[in-house]
Amino acid sequence: xxxxxxxxxxxxxxxxxxxxxxxxxxxxxxxxxxxxxxxxxxxxxxxxxxxxxxxxxxxxxxxxxxxxxxxxxxxxxxxxxxxxxxxxxxxxxxxxxxxxxxxxxxxxxxxxxxxxxxxxxxxxxxxxxxxxxxxxxxxxxxxxxxxxxxxxxxxxxxxxxxxxxxxxxxxxxxxxxxxxxxxxxxxxxxxxxxxxxxxxxxxxxxxxxxxxxxxxxxxxxxxxxxxxxxxxxxxxxxxxxxxxxxxxxxxxxxxxxxxxxxxxxxxxxxxxxxxxxxxxxxxxxxxxxxxxxxxxxxxxxxxxxxxxxxxxxxxxxxxxxxxxxxxxxxxxxxxxxxxxxxxxxxxxxxxxxxxxxxxxxxxxxxxxxxxxxxxxxxxxxxxxxxxxxxxxxxxxxxxxxxxxxxxxxxxxxxxxxxxxxxxxxxxxxxxxxxxxxxx
Amino acid sequence: xxxxxxxxxxxxxxxxxxxxxxxxxxxxxxxxxxxxxxxxxxxxxxxxxxxxxxxxxxxxxxxxxxxxxxxxxxxxxxxxxxxxxxxxxxxxxxxxxxxxxxxxxxxxxxxxxxxxxxxxxxxxxxxxxxxxxxxxxxxxxxxxxxxxxxxxxxxxxxxxxxxxxxxxxxxxxxxxxxxxxxxxxxxxxxxxxxxxxxxxxxxxxxxxxxxxxxxxxxxxxxxxxxxxxxxxxxxxxxxxxxxxxxxxxxxxxxxxxxxxxxxxxxxxxxxxxxxxxxxxxxxxxxxxxxxxxxxxxxxxxxxxxxxxxxxxxxxxxxxxxxxxxxxxxxxxxxxxxxxxxxxxxxxxxxxxxxxxxxxxxxxxxxxxxxxxxxxxxxxxxxxx
Numbered sequence: 028x029x030x031x032x033x034x035x036x037x038x039x040x041x042x043x044x045x046x047x048x049x050x051x052x053x054x055x056x057x058x059x060x061x062x063x064x065x066x067x068x069x070x071x072x073x074x075x076x077x078x079x080x081x082x083x084x085x086x087x088x089x090x091x092x093x094x095x096x097x098x099x100x101x102x103x104x105x106x107x108x109x110x111x112x113x114x115x116x117x118x119x120x121x122x123x124x125x126x127x128x129x130x131x132x133x134x135x136x137x138x139x140x141x142x143x144x145x146x147x148x149x150x151x152x153x154x155x156x157x158x159x160x161x162x163x164x165x166x167x168x169x170x171x172x173x174x175x176x177x178x179x180x181x182x183x184x185x186x187x188x189x190x191x192x193x194x195x196x197x198x199x200x201x202x203x204x205x206x207x208x209x210x211x212x213x214x215x216x217x218x219x220x221x222x223x224x225x226x227x228x229x230x231x232x233x234x235x236x237x238x239x240x241x242x243x244x245x246x247x248x249x250x251x252x253x254x255x256x257x258x259x260x261x262x263x264x265x266x267x268x269x270x271x272x273x274x275x276x277x278x279x280x281x282x283x284x285x286x287x288x289x290x291x292x293x294x295x296x297x298x299x300x301x302x303x304x305x306x307x308x309x310x311x312x313x314x315x316x317x318x319x320x321x322x323x324x325x326x327x328x329x330x331x332x333x334x335x336x337x338x339x340x341x342x343x344x345x346x347x348x349x350x351x352x353x354x355x356x357x358x359x360x361x362x363x364x365x366x367x368x369x370x371x372x373x374x375x376x377x378x379x380x381x382x383x384x385x386x387x388x389x390x391x392x393x394x395x396x397x398x399x400x401x402x403x404x405x406x407x408x409x410x411x412x413x414x415x416x417x418x419x420x421x422x423x424x425x426x427x428x429x430x431x432x433x434x435x436x437x438x439x440x441x442x443x444x445x446x447x448x449x450x451x452x453x454x455x456x457x458x459x460x461x462x463x464x465x466x
Numbered sequence: 467x468x469x470x471x472x473x474x475x476x477x478x479x480x481x482x483x484x485x486x487x488x489x490x491x492x493x494x495x496x497x498x499x500x501x502x503x504x505x506x507x508x509x510x511x512x513x514x515x516x517x518x519x520x521x522x523x524x525x526x527x528x529x530x531x532x533x534x535x536x537x538x539x540x541x542x543x544x545x546x547x548x549x550x551x552x553x554x555x556x557x558x559x560x561x562x563x564x565x566x567x568x569x570x571x572x573x574x575x576x577x578x579x580x581x582x583x584x585x586x587x588x589x590x591x592x593x594x595x596x597x598x599x600x601x602x603x604x605x606x607x608x609x610x611x612x613x614x615x616x617x618x619x620x621x622x623x624x625x626x627x628x629x630x631x632x633x634x635x636x637x638x639x640x641x642x643x644x645x646x647x648x649x650x651x652x653x654x655x656x657x658x659x660x661x662x663x664x665x666x667x668x669x670x671x672x673x674x675x676x677x678x679x680x681x682x683x684x685x686x687x688x689x690x691x692x693x694x695x696x697x698x699x700x701x702x703x704x705x706x707x708x709x710x711x712x713x714x715x716x717x718x719x720x721x722x723x724x725x726x727x728x729x730x731x732x733x734x735x736x737x738x739x740x741x742x743x744x745x746x747x748x749x750x751x752x753x754x755x756x757x758x759x760x761x762x763x764x765x766x767x768x769x770x771x772x773x774x775x776x777x778x779x780x781x782x783x784x785x786x787x788x789x790x791x792x793x794x795x796x797x798x799x800x801x802x803x804x805x806x807x808x809x810x811x812x813x814x815x816x817x818x819x820x821x822x823x824x825x826x827x828x829x830x831x832x833x834x835x836x837x838x839x840x841x842x843x844x845x846x847x848x849x850x
Contacts, residue, residue, distance in 0.1 A: 036551050055543040056496055056523040059504040061516045085562040087479035087593030091506030094475065094825045097804060102473055109469040109476065111594055115566055127470045134472050148500065148563050152532070180501035181563050182529050188501075390523055390547045452516060458509065465827050 038391035040358060040383030048372050049364040057388040062408035064423045064460035065337050066216045068178060068192040069095040072143050073104065073462075074216075075196065077245040079139035081131055083108040083124045084147035084178060092145070092178065099462045104139075106131040110149055120153050124160050129167055140245040141172040141199055148181040172199040186266065193267040196239065202275045203252035210302075211237040211254040213271065214264020216424055217461050222432035224312055225258070228295060232302040256301055260284045260294075260429055262340050262365060283367060284425045284433075285341055286348040288313060291430050312431035319438035320352045326442040327354060330404045333414055335360035335387065338407025338422050343371040345406065348434070350379045360385045360410045385413070404444060408455040417448035423460045471786040475804040477768050478631055478822045479503075480591035482511040483600025484559045485522045486629040487681065488608065489514060491663045494521035494553035498540060498569060499561035501526065503593065510825030511597070513635050521553055532563050537570075541578050548582045554663055555585040555611070557604065565592035587611055596770045597631050597822050598743070601681035605657050608666050609685050615693070616671035622654035623715060624672040624689065626697075627682025629658040631822040632743060634832040641836035642678065645702050648837075649712040657682060673719045674698060676711070679745050680771040690724070699775055700728035701746045701836075704753030707731065708837040711749075728752045728775050735779040736761030738850050739793060741801035742820050744771035744782075750800070750818075753840055758850055765792055767805075768822075798850050803828055814849050 041051055069092045072080050082092050082105075089107045096105035108127030114120055128144055144164070146157060157175045164173045176195045180188055193214045210229055212219050218240040219225060229236055234255075242248040257279045259268040268279035280301050282294035292309055299306040332354055334342045342359050350356045356379060364372065375382055386392060387409050398415045405411040411419035420440045422428075428436045457464045478486075481497050485507050488495050497503045504524040508515040512522075525540050544556060556578060558571055571588035579586040587607040591600050605626070623646055633639055639659045646653055654672040655665035658681070675686045675697040686697035696718040702708040707728070714727045728748040733755045740747040740754075744766040751762035764776060769784030776782065783789045790808040793799060799809050800816040802823045809815055819828035833843045841847050 054526065056547045057501075057504065057526045058523055059508045061508065063509055085479070085593040086476060086595065087481050087503055087506065087561055089476045090479050090482070090510065091502055094506075094510045094827070097475055097824060097827050102475070102804065102807070106472045107470065107476060109471075109594075110562070111469065112565070112592070115562075130470050131472050149566060152563065152566055178502075180499075181527060181532055183500055183526070184528050184530060388526075390521070391550060393519060393521060393523075456516070 036391050036394040038386065038389050038395060040385045042380060043372070043382045043384055044376050044380035046384050048369060049366060051384050052362060052386040052389060056390050058390055058392045060387055060392065060409055060412050062337065062412045062455040063458045064408045064421070064455060066423065066459045067095060068092070068145070068176065068188055069105070070099070070459035070462055071189070071192045071196060071216060072176060073099070073101060074239045075141055075143070075199070075245070076242050076248055077139055078141040078143055079104050079106065079135070080143045080145065081106045081108065081128050082145040082178065083110065083127060084145070084149065085110050088147055088178060095458055098458055098465050100465050101463070110147070115149065115153070120150060120155050121160050124150070124155070125163050128164055132168055132171065138168065138171055141174060143174045143176045145176045145178045148179045151179050151182065174199050187263065190263045190266050193263050194270050197251065197267060197271055200249055200252045200275065203250070205255050206253035207255045208233060208235055209237055209254045210234040210256045210258060211251050211277075212258050213239070214259045214261050214267050215240065215427060217427045219429055220427040220433065220436055222436040223429040224295060224309070224432050225298070225429055228298055228302070228304070228307070231307070232304045234302070256280060258282065258298070261424060284339070284429055286344040286434065287371070288431070295430070309431060316431040316434040319435040323438035323441045324353050326445050327404055329355050330402050330418070330445065331355050331357040332404045332406065333358035333360060333410035335405070335407035335410040336362070337409045338420065339425050340365065341368055341371065343368040343375060346382065347371040347375050350375065350382070356382060358383045358385055358410065360387050360407070360413060362386045362388050404441065406441070411451055412455055415451065417451050418444050419449065419451065420444045421449065421454055421460065469785065473807045474786050475823050478511045478597035479593055480595040480597060480600030481559055481561060481593055482507045483597030483602070483629070483631065483681065484557065484589045484591055484604040486512060486597065486631050487601040487604035487658055488557050489520045489522070490518070490659065490661050491608065491666065492554040493557055494523070494547060494551060494555075495557045495559070496523050496525055496544060497559055497561055498525045498564045498571070499527055500524070500563065503561050511631060511821070513630050513821070513826065513829060521551055523547065527563060532567055535567060537574055541574055541581070544578045545581050548584055553584065555587065556582070557587045557589055557607070559589040559591040559600070561593040565594070585611060596768050598680045598768055598770045601627070601629055601631070601658070602684040605682060605685040606688055608657070609669055609688055612663060612666040613669040613689075613692075614667055616668055618673055619652070619654065619671045620673060621651055622672045623651045624654050624669055624675040624695070625656040626675050626677045626685050627658065627679035627745075628656050629679075629681055632679040632681065632746060632820070633659065634821045634829055636832050636834050638834040638836050641834050641838075642702060645708055645837040649715075651715065657685065670695070674715050676700070676715060677745065678702075680743055680768070683772045694722070696722050697724050699724075699726045699745060699772065700752070701749040703746065703749040703835045704757070704840040705837055706756040707749055707753040726775055729777055731756065732777055733759070733761040734763070734777040736763055737795065737797040738762045739765050739796035739799050739801075741765045741767050741789075741793075741799065741805055742818070743768055743822065744773065744775050748775040748777075750835065750840065754846070754850060757841055760850065763796070765789065800844065816844050816846060816849070818844065
């Protein structure tokens, strides 16, 4: 029997000095905070121009993806096949996918160039033959590229749905004769911000940049197959880059998004090496970033700052950058950290031992939203939600900002967050930041 | 029926129905699921999520635990969370993966209750059915577990089946309560919204149950079986039908007999079609029929609504092709806007968003149709 204890549902933060790495919190039941800006597999799949998505799964799973499409006014690009109990044991799962998908495609007034067929945990656990399904559909509709995609959240210890989606996102692309002037940046939900030195470096090497986000047609999308180099900088794109290199023979360079000057320079050196050009001097870029940080710090003053993992893949790295530049960084919201965050974690333990780490999924976080916690500046939607602050930087997955220019840009967003408070609820309730919304 | 749709939406699933039904009772509801069920529910199916605290969680099932049948992990996590949060009860329900691996939720509930001393209920779901089945089962479990025998209180009514999935947070619940008060009744319990566990406990003291959506039907039947409380089926949509419903409640209180006024008071067939959950749609059809003297057809589109309220010429159809076919003959279609793509351009389409179908897409335009002039509210004057 439970012992009666005082009502204390709100979780307390862990001082970083006392926290373990990379998993400071115990896993258990999970809560879902009401911040919706992060992209899901529907948003990402929609990046393929002239494509159509068909989900084959249970009603509960369908509901979320269908309404994602509905909210982004894209129902004409979304169809579904609902699985029932009998599908679990009648041994006809593959045929069900084929028949349902074919039925939908046949009824389309205009055939899409590409159909993304999303299979679910049920297919995975039944051991369905995905290759056969795609092969069969391709022979029925040779004019359509069928792509096996996955909504398999149960495989949470194997590969995240996001990373798997990023991998499949480029799967229809076929190898084309190499265009030495073409370089792709892959794996981003949004275009890379032009403030990044990436563009200067690539421009100086005479390269044009391909990103899926700017493709208006399927043919423009397929043109990626001629790339001479594929660059990724988000962790979720790592698998994708490896798959592209393996399948298409396009060299892949992963230069992770980070906030440490030395690491940024190192990544640029790697890039220049791959391009066969000399590494430029970044002193001016660093100076500009420093000036921007100083201006941002003066603007923010002593307002406490929280950073969360939904905003940037390396929240500790960003927290360290800000802390080292005199910002009053007080909290980081993240349920766990990438191993690459280890140096930032150790350094923060030294210079900001009282920095508090909070989870976002812990059951107690249901009660963590604090309307009376005073003025805060949040970097990310989740921290903005928990702190109920209208001063926040509204970005997800790094916001497309990379390098010293990215830091400069981030500082601008921080200043703007302080000067121009947002309607927090209205802003963070929108799904898929940057996507169209009917709300 | 091939269970495919090219362009229309899909109704909220059973797991969302469970969470929605149990939201306000101080319990902790846990979906045994990897991920997705909670974000779907809290984003699209639960308008109270941002403002009203409620303990709804997922178990964060992993592939290893699914394959190895590690139920102990779920039980331990339930106990840990309960120790931290002190819920008044715990409800567990399942998504497709536990259904595939054959998780025994009744056993998990039994074990968890023994360890925590907190009441634990298992609600039978697998993510492959509609919110009606889930909410209906959850309400039923709530009544079975928490209702206690009470003396009957004259003039009291149980409102059954009131979740935001059917009655958006647009004032319609308050309107139902006001209408009952204006008719001389007292609300004994309003299962689902603006409610508490005390109301569930005293369900047995009502004189009559009013089933306003299919989600409340099983509980009404249970309360009749267990406590002899008669029920009336219909939502107080429109002024004329609401008067009939009030009379039916009085008659049921006198006779102890059940009644379905949303079926018996309606002219059937016709070229006006109402698409949606059966009881609310039939009630609206009844009101329109009473107002115009013409037949109105109900196309039950969830597939799991209460079928006893469907009249001759009505149909239950949850398949896109069949629904499109059935809608061909309609001159006026009253339905959720996400049905528009399968409606003929020649038909007059009247928007009536339904949260259980379109989520929050059009929630701002959902009208409160309780005991009001629906012809005016829906802009139907001159159209039917």
